[in-house]
Amino acid sequence: xxxxxxxxxxxxDAVGFVACRICKPDALPDLPDRLKDFITAxxxxxxxxxxxxxxxxxxxxxxxxxxxxxxxxxxxxTPEYDPLDILNHxxxxxxxxxxxxxxxxxxxxxxxxxxxxWLLDEAGKDEQVKVFVDTAPVPEKALGAAAGLGWQGKHTxxxxxxxxxxAFLGAIFTTLDLxxxxxxxxxxxxxxxxxxxCPTDAFPAPYRLDAxxxxxxxxxxxxxxxxxxxxxxxGNRIYGCDDCLAVCPWNKxxxxxRDMRLSSRPELTAPHLAELAQLDDAEFRALFSGxxxxxxxxxxxxxxxxxxxxxxxxxxxxxxxxxxxRDPDPTVxxxxxxxxxxxxxxxx
Numbered sequence: 001x002x003x004x005x006x007x008x009x010x011x012x013d014a015v016g017f018v019a020c021r022i023c024k025p026d027a028l029p030d031l032p033d034r035l036k037d038f039i040t041a042x043x044x045x046x047x048x049x050x051x052x053x054x055x056x057x058x059x060x061x062x063x064x065x066x067x068x069x070x071x072x073x074x075x076x077x078t079p080e081y082d083p084l085d086i087l088n089h090x091x092x093x094x095x096x097x098x099x100x101x102x103x104x105x106x107x108x109x110x111x112x113x114x115x116x117x118w119l120l121d122e123a124g125k126d127e128q129v130k131v132f133v134d135t136a137p138v139p140e141k142a143l144g145a146a147a148g149l150g151w152q153g154k155h156t157x158x159x160x161x162x163x164x165x166x167a168f169l170g171a172i173f174t175t176l177d178l179x180x181x182x183x184x185x186x187x188x189x190x191x192x193x194x195x196x197x198c199p200t201d202a203f204p205a206p207y208r209l210d211a212x213x214x215x216x217x218x219x220x221x222x223x224x225x226x227x228x229x230x231x232x233x234x235g236n237r238i239y240g241c242d243d244c245l246a247v248c249p250w251n252k253x254x255x256x257x258r259d260m261r262l263s264s265r266p267e268l269t270a271p272h273l274a275e276l277a278q279l280d281d282a283e284f285r286a287l288f289s290g291x292x293x294x295x296x297x298x299x300x301x302x303x304x305x306x307x308x309x310x311x312x313x314x315x316x317x318x319x320x321x322x323x324x325x326r327d328p329d330p331t332v333x334x335x336x337x338x339x340x341x342x343x344x345x346x347x348x
Contacts, residue, residue: 164251273320
């Protein structure tokens, strides 16, 4: 199998992945306890599916008992600009880098399937494979660390000395018994850059994330009104947050994205809040066709935009928010009233 593994790594590079490593499905014996602690603390917020699927997420071997190896792959989406610059332009919306291009689920999954087909052609018809990209209870980051792709940094994301932390992860489970790689060791040292930059103090401790305070969670997963005590810290971030990723020192080794479909669409790098706030459902769907942003729907997205308008401190945006105080969606209407109130307070 050693020869096949080396050819697999070569093929993964040719397909477009920046790294390919292998671990066993049972490589995470401590994960069930870590996940239980996370859920017990309530850090998962409204993501009830995490608690419901703990059996599989905490034990990859239970997801597909026939699997003997997990092939972990990384695909770079390193931005060509400083993603924190947009925070200096409060009249424009900050969209997470990964969401400015084509939906990574589609891009990475097609590449995984291509590699999986190659593997089956090489290994024989008796073997089987299953591919996963963030759509099943697969702990990609933990498996990536176990396989040696990198280590889970203090911000809980995977970090590599070879490509930084701007990467999508994918997994191929297979019945092939491939040689496992050694896990990577932690190279964070005494650095606290990712912890200290977080606007909402979402890290109760290094390597621990309270999703309920994370702006990525709040703008994407959280349903209904965002707690008022967190709205100010959201600034102009309207979909996701890149702060902890952007400040990681290991990004000095980041590699450029190979797939142009992952490149940022110009209209999403610094969109005007006033224009986004006025999107109706059809316009929202048209603008974000093929984007992961489409998944959260117009109402949740406009809610986020209104929080950003309330934080912008630009009086010209107040009438835009006022128009939405009568929006049919109660959460949007409440967000609009909150935004308007921020300008009323400024005038006192």
